[in-house]
Amino acid sequence: MEELMKSMPSPSPPGLPGLGLPGVGLQAAGLPGGAHRGWLFKWTNYLKGYQRRWFVLSNGLLSYYRTQAEMAHTCRGTIPMATAHIQVGDTCHLVVTSGGRSYHLKATSDPDCQRWVASLQEAKDQATQMMEHSDDSGDEGQLGADGRGLAAGVLKTLAVKLDDLSTCNELIGKHGAALQRSLSELEDPRGSGDGTDRLKAINERAALFRITSNAAINACRDFLDVAALHNRRWQRALQYEREQRHHLEETIEQLAKQHNTLERAWRESPGSHAAGVKRVETLEGEASDESDEFFDAVEDSPPFITVTTSNHTQHRRSASNNSMTSGGQPHDWTHHHSDALQQRRPRRSRIPDKPNYSLNLWSVMKNCIGKELSKIPMPVNFNEPLSMLQRLTEDLEYSELLDRAACCDSTLEQMCLVAAFSVSSYSTTLHRTAKPFNPLLGETYELDRLDEYGYRSISEQVSHHPPAAAHHVTSQRGWTLWQDITIDSKFRGKYISVMPLGLIHLQFEASGHHYVWSKVTSTVHNVIVGKLWIDQTGDMEVVNQTTKDSCHLKFSPYSYFCRDTPRKVSGVVQDRDGTAHYVLSGSWDHKMESAKILDSSPGGSEGRQKTVYQTLPTKLLWKKYPLPDNAENMHFFSSLALTLNEAEVGVAPTDSRRRPDQRLMEAGLWDQANVQKQRLEETQRLDRKRREEESSRELEDGRDVERYRPRWFERRTNEETGERSYCPQIF
Incomplete structure (x- = not known):
């Protein structure tokens, strides 16, 4: 019984907002103007060395983009400052490391480097304080391995409490039935035994019933406390996921609009698409440090x-222009088209407009x-x-x-x-x-x-x-x-x-x-x-x-x-x-x-x-x-x-x-x-189900199964080619 009365163990401390969540830089990109931001040079690889990138520090996150325009749709990387290690080198160099990821950065001047170091350290201190003193704020962002571990622990605790409640339910039923029998025996004047013994038995069974009831009440209270505590966290996590989904939908919509704009621009000026290709190749060659990007290959030319x-x-030109004729007359497409229009009898030229429904294939x-x-x-x-x-x-x-x-x-x-x-x-x-x-x-x-x-x-x-x-x-x-x-x-x-x-x-x-x-x-x-x-x-x-x-x-x-x-x-x-x-x-x-x-x-x-x-x-x-x-x-x-x-x-x-x-x-x-x-x-x-059932019965009776036969066509074999095809029965 003592096991049933134990209290729920306290959950692990909450995590940092946005920790381990891809795309948090999208949120940072839309922050107010007070956020620290500016240009830094970031080491990319041995071939390209340091490349100029736009960095934004806000809400305990250090995010970077290739250009300022990318803040509207594409974040290239993010480091949470709560777990970051800041190392300052010489000649305007600094290194920011967190979770196995390192940014080797270089400022344009010593004062600029000192301003960045001060801002980074301040952001790290604030994020650490939030992590230590916040009880449930920000768990909406902890969706990485730590967040999954915390959620698994909470679910395991709730499962244990459910087992406790199930055990209490069984004991309450058992002791309640025994108490009811004792009360019935006490009320029965024909019952055997001393009245004192009966009262003693009733008191013992009532005590057991009270203990199990108290255990059930305590287990219910613990379950509700844990559920209420983590319900707030999960509500915030759900809200955070909704916001991230909204950000993602906006990003995808913007990409689709850019895609359509590019297509429309190309169609309006097809003569300049070759220059556009060269420009795209140049831009991609300058900024391909994090991932390789591929485009449709140019189709091979005909043989x-x-x-x-x-x-x-x-x-000779006139002869060639009149080569495909009927009865020696030239076949001009425009002339033929106008003749066809004159021969048509009146038919409808419009149908009701399509409703403007929002479609999502x-x-x-x-x-x-x-x-x-x-x-x-x-x-x-x-x-x-x-x-x-x-x-x-x-x-x-x-x-x-x-x-x-x-x-x-x-x-x-x-x-x-x-x-x-x-x-x-x-x-x-x-x-x-x-x-x-x-x-x-x-x-x-x-x-x-x-x-x-x-x-x-x-x-x-x-x-x-x-x-x-x-x-x-x-x-x-x-x-x-x-x-x-x-x-x-x-x-x-x-x-x-x-x-x-x-x-x-x-x-x-x-x-x-x-x-x-x-x-x-x-x-x-x-x-x-x-x-x-x-x-x-x-x-x-x-x-x-x-x-x-x-x-x-x-x-x-x-x-x-x-x-x-x-x-x-x-x-x-x-x-x-x-x-x-x-x-x-x-x-x-x-x-x-x-x-x-x-x-x-x-x-x-x-x-x-x-x-x-x-x-x-x-x-x-x-x-x-x-x-x-x-x-x-x-x-x-x-x-x-x-x-x-x-x-x-x-x-x-x-x-x-x-x-x-x-x-x-x-x-x-x-x-x-x-x-x-x-x-x-x-x-x-x-x-179809009826036809299949009829076919099954015909097979069981040993009769030939009659396949579906079209109404207006029948399958015939071409005597010359041996090919089987459908031919109309009446035409």
């Missing part, structure tokens, strides 16, 4: 160099690193009001390129136009960082543009996991396009990678030429901090399976420090023998051009083998349409994308236009859209 020939006759996806994106439940806040089936159909934005290609007599010129079409499908993605809706199994989408553009498109979600869609397009202007595509997407922490798997097929009726290619990887950057932006990278091989002509396209990664055109795409069109005939150049967000090759020769330097092509002047193949007015408030939709979710008469009940969550989101009712989205996804999960 060929194009030299445009300018001294040809006007006749990281808060939803921070626990989903490495997972497939289609398996992450996400609110509609991170979607755009289109499904993946509609995004596939949006690849037909520049279908006139295929109309022109169908009329080409030259297979190589036809290849140029097909390659430009394959690049044009990415032009709508530049600002489209939102995620399209994952189609439900069996969901369809039909787009009838026979009157305007001569084609009709139908697509269907044929698999849920993995997500897969079948897409088929027929055109009255001489071509057919089809694809079976599966999306493999991964969240990597800082970015999201979307890898489309599957081949795109294109066949022209007149010539029978059959083209095949696959898509490149799309990457969404700055998931954690900064402005989201998207990039397309990788190699694309467009092959004419009939003639074996090919075009190899390279989508170069975007880099602030690259001298090439941003979002550059380059390629060469070759015949089946490997002879190059055309050079393609441009960017996936703006335009593509072709240049006919006249001659080629080997070149390169420093061991890099390159081919130098001499070409005719470039010819425009494709140019991006301007976005509609107010596009930034309409999810950056193109003119075609604005019409994809427009209500149509006679579409199937499974059409994407009929999805209630997508329709509500487009109307700006995001809360209602989230409710509908969760309902549809739960229904789909129940349907």
